[in-house]
Amino acid sequence: MADEVERDYDVDALETRPRGRPFMGSAAAEVVPVRLDPELKEAVESRAEREQTTTSEIIREALRKVPRLRLTTRPLDTWSGRIFG
Numbered sequence: 001m002a003d004e005v006e007r008d009y010d011v012d013a014l015e016t017r018p019r020g021r022p023f024m025g026s027a028a029a030e031v032v033p034v035r036l037d038p039e040l041k042e043a044v045e046s047r048a049e050r051e052q053t054t055t056s057e058i059i060r061e062a063l064r065k066v067p068r069l070r071l072t073t074r075p076l077d078t079w080s081g082r083i084f085g
Contacts, residue, residue, distance in 0.1 A: 034059075044059065
């Protein structure tokens, strides 16, 4: 049975496939938990649903628009392909 499976798949390609999530900028992203009041959470979720995206993406986009935050690189949002900065 294993021989039959190996005939149908390129085993070498499967073994060399990168693992994990793609980078979101210059390196692997870090999870940062935040607390939101119920009204803000509902607003973020509602906007994410309207824009057919994730709540995380809405929050990242908002943080990138804060004038005092200076990014050293122009991050590429790998989920949408947009360049921010």
